[in-house]
Amino acid sequence: MGLWKMRCLAVGVAAGIVVGLGGCGGDKPATIPVNAQQPFDIVLGDKVGLIDYAVQRMRDTCMQAAGYPQNLQAIPDRPSNPYQSLTIKAQDFGPVTEDEARRLGFGHDTQGEPPRVVSFDPNYDLNLDRCKKSAEEKLGTDARETRQSYNGLVNDLLAYRREVTDNVPADLPEKTLRCMESKGYTVADRAEFLKKPQPQRFGVKFGVLDSVPEVTWTPPQVPGTVQVGPAIPARKYRPTAEESALAVAWFRCGEETGRIKHMVAAASALQLRYVEKYQDRLGELNPKIEALARNAAALATG
Amino acid sequence: MSKLGRMVVLVLPLAAAMAVAAPASADDGDGTLNCVNGEICFRENANNSNNVKHFWNGANHWQQENCQLCHIAYRFTGTNHYVMDNANSVRNRDTICTVTLWDVDRYGVWFNYANFQWQSDSYLPVYNVNNGHSRCSFDPPNGL
DSSP, X not given: OOHHHHHHHHHHHHHTOOOOHHHHTTSOOOXXXXXXXXXXXXXXXXHHHHHHHHHHHHHHHHHHHTTXXXXXXXXXXXXXXXXXXXXXXXXXXXXXXXXXXXXXXXXXXXOOBOOOEEEOOHHHHHHHHHHHHHHHHHHOTTHHHHHHHHHHHHHHHHGXXXXXXXXXXXXXXXXXXXXXXXXXXXXXXXXXXXHSOOGGGGOOOOOEEOOOGGGGOOOOOOTTOEEEOOOBOOBOEEOOHHHHHHHHHHHHHHHHHTHHXXXXXXXXXXHHHHHHHTHHHHHHHHHHHHHHHHHHHHHHHO | OTTHHHHHHHHOHHHHHHHHHSOOOSOBTBSSXXXXXXXXXXXXXXXXXXXXXXXXXXXXXXXXXXXXXXXXOOBOTTSOOBSTTOEEEEEEOOSSOOEEEEEEOTTSOEEEEXXXXXXXXXXXXXXXXXXXXXXXOSSOTTXX
């Protein structure tokens, strides 16, 4: 890890500050100060990742023994938090540096995806259910129900995000439009823009992700077989030149209006409210997830 | 975003006409109405509807190629009903990946609003605002 990334990480951990990946990925640091509380840190995403990893690995070891090695060869080789989007990040609301706006427009490069394993084999299907059930029972009799309940709870918590844009200053769309007009960008319908202040409304053509054939894989449907599609590689987002220019103007107007700061503050306040609203379920399920994660860790090292 | 797609189709009849004329989307799962191992399955938001749409892959339900604000693809199988903003339950039978669902906010920003673990036993309820889905990824399906 380079010095800049280490410094980013240290600052973030020490102060509860989430700095955009752009700021830690080689760009200049974000110029938008973000000091977000993270109320959803109460959600045990890392522990859920550990549980899922353990269940999947035990399931797929069982599948291999039944003559189906495909899943074990395809699953990720380490646990990952499936609830990463609960963390409030400035870059989730638009480009956070001018360099990033110029380089990526409004887009992001994407990470890759593991292979797809799909079944046209009833015997595989029976074994997959059997092996998952057996793996879950090794963690605990309540593993499946607890895991499913927790996912439902997290989906309920995620509803906060839909409210964010209704909890920023009411004059933000108008200020944004005035600023963009001062930079030469106009919209066909001002009233519509004030309702939906979206950069896509300036008539600028946006870019695309690199096209790769792996994305559109479809399996040959041969009865009695299990088909494995290729992994999807990481892809670059290629903004158009007009999109990059628009994104730079949008970023500058965002600094002038405080758009991202308002979004982050609203997100943080809403998350607090949702934690209060769902505190009983969090209080009930978090200890169960902790217990399952302890079992998962013991099985991983045992 | 739940109303935007419908509204734009209304104000952009050409786009709507293009949508009707668009060929069937390539990703239809196995083409049957059963949700099988490997498929990501959406069920329509309608009383007593059994309409479904299945995918093998991630997808942007809000197509943007050459059309910033209209969607031209992905309908429930055998219908002309859009998947976008019309699904109230999801069954993720991907055998490897958690699936993340995406909506677009008032400011045009994509955000993750629900997740479904791999190898789900049943359809599970979801808020009816889908604009896309991704596999094993916290990136929206179109990179925005």
